[in-house]
Amino acid sequence: MYIVDDYLDGSITIYQENWVMKILRIIAKGFPLFKENLDICFYTQQRVSEDDKECLYKMIDPYYLHCANAFIGINASGKISVLKVISLAMNIVNNEPINHIESKEILGKTKEATLCIYFFDNQEKICCLETIISSIKTKTNEIEYFIQSERLWKKSISSVKSKKYLTDFTGIEPIALRSNNEMYLSDDVSFIIAHNKKYNDSIEIFSLLSYTNVNVLPFTENIPLEVIAFLDPTIEGLYFEETDNKTFIHLKFKDEDEIILNNAVDLEHYLSSGTIKGIITFSMVKEVLATGGYLLVDEIENHFNKEIVMTLIRFFMDSHLNKKGGTLIFTTHYPELLDEYDRNDGINIVRNRQGITVENLSQLLKRNDIKKSDAYQSGILEGTTPAYEAYICLKKSLASSIDK
Numbered sequence: 001m002y003i004v005d006d007y008l009d010g011s012i013t014i015y016q017e018n019w020v021m022k023i024l025r026i027i028a029k030g031f032p033l034f035k036e037n038l039d040i041c042f043y044t045q046q047r048v049s050e051d052d053k054e055c056l057y058k059m060i061d062p063y064y065l066h067c068a069n070a071f072i073g074i075n076a077s078g079k080i081s082v083l084k085v086i087s088l089a090m091n092i093v094n095n096e097p098i099n100h101i102e103s104k105e106i107l108g109k110t111k112e113a114t115l116c117i118y119f120f121d122n123q124e125k126i127c128c129l130e131t132i133i134s135s136i137k138t139k140t141n142e143i144e145y146f147i148q149s150e151r152l153w154k155k156s157i158s159s160v161k162s163k164k165y166l167t168d169f170t171g172i173e174p175i176a177l178r179s180n181n182e183m184y185l186s187d188d189v190s191f192i193i194a195h196n197k198k199y200n201d202s203i204e205i206f207s208l209l210s211y212t213n214v215n216v217l218p219f220t221e222n223i224p225l226e227v228i229a230f231l232d233p234t235i236e237g238l239y240f241e242e243t244d245n246k247t248f249i250h251l252k253f254k255d256e257d258e259i260i261l262n263n264a265v266d267l268e269h270y271l272s273s274g275t276i277k278g279i280i281t282f283s284m285v286k287e288v289l290a291t292g293g294y295l296l297v298d299e300i301e302n303h304f305n306k307e308i309v310m311t312l313i314r315f316f317m318d319s320h321l322n323k324k325g326g327t328l329i330f331t332t333h334y335p336e337l338l339d340e341y342d343r344n345d346g347i348n349i350v351r352n353r354q355g356i357t358v359e360n361l362s363q364l365l366k367r368n369d370i371k372k373s374d375a376y377q378s379g380i381l382e383g384t385t386p387a388y389e390a391y392i393c394l395k396k397s398l399a400s401s402i403d404k
Contacts, residue, residue: 035355055317057325073350079331150178204293292324338372
């Protein structure tokens with residue numbers, strides 16, 4: 001279905017109603033844990049070859065998006081904090097009240113934090129939403145957040161002369177300013193809600209941030225047998241049944257009697273943590289690929305073997321399977337996963353040196369043909385391996401405790 005929009009100047013825009021909003025870039029300023037402004041691009045920075053197009057999502061030629069965005073860093077580098085900023089930004093642009101967003105804690109006690117969220121809407125316009133957030137302490141000593149001010153810019157993608165200017169709004173006046181006199185607009189909800197309602201625009205966000213170290217299978221109406229067989233070929237069937245407001249879980253292994261459970265927690269006695277996490281993850285993957293949404297995963301390798309992780313990444317990088325541009329955004333400790341990438345600009349290096357920083361690998365490593373795991377582990381990229389001094393101190397400590 002197509003929608004026609006008439007403007008005061010007589011121009012007409014025709015756009016597809018089922019076009020899905022895409023996040024292009026997020027810039028975060030004033031966040032307490034970060035050393036400097038956080039700037040994350042989801043569109044390609046390097047030249048796109050014909051071969052590259054097979055693993056990217058085309059918005060409009062020559063603009064392509066990464067469908068698998070990796071954030072790698074050593075322990076305590078701040079990877080989960082980066083995902084929380086991304087989650088916060090996506091939920092804000094998706095009309096969620098800030099005080100209801102799980103990742104709002106990343107704002108801390110900020111006096112003023114600014115998010116600039118660049119997105120491609122279903123009118124095929126490049127938009128920039130600038131949201132300035134402040135915090136107050138309530139009478140119960142809790143922190144609440146409110147939007148201090150907002151501005152929205154728009155421009156036609158056809159006006160962009162090159163990739164360099166895709167998110168550049170220099171010289172363009174905002175088309176809308178937030179008014180604090182809006183009677184029906186909560187002070188923690190972005191005024192982008194009016195734009196989204198008018199054009200039926202939104203993004204689908206699926207988050208596994210709370211499942212990093214927790215593996216309890218939630219109620220699921222339909223678990224594809226193909227997913228179960230891929231994760232554990234000894235399982236013949238697994239499904240939930242709801243009867244008289246009670247939930248039963250039916251589990252059947254090959255050549256064995258069916259097991260019936262009434263508590264999902266009990267599944268961990270029969271299934272590995274990897275199988276449980278896999279069912280949760282691949283069920284979400286199915287939805288993300290179907291809707292062109294976003295899946296956020298912290299420590300993607302937790303409970304998974306390398307091949308399962310590689311399969312997950314490859315699904316998103318397969319343009320024949322991922323026709324709507326579903327996007328995987330994940331963190332990892334494992335440099336071997338980086339070798340799945342032919343390009344450098346889908347990889348981000350996270351460090352924490354008196355504050356979290358994020359750098360795109362394409363800015364640090366100009367050549368794509370260098371093996372990425374070797375570059376990461378060799379120390380060429382400063383701050384990507386544990387400090388040698390820390391290693392020596394740990395070794396001495398172990399030696400002294402053993403000799404006692």
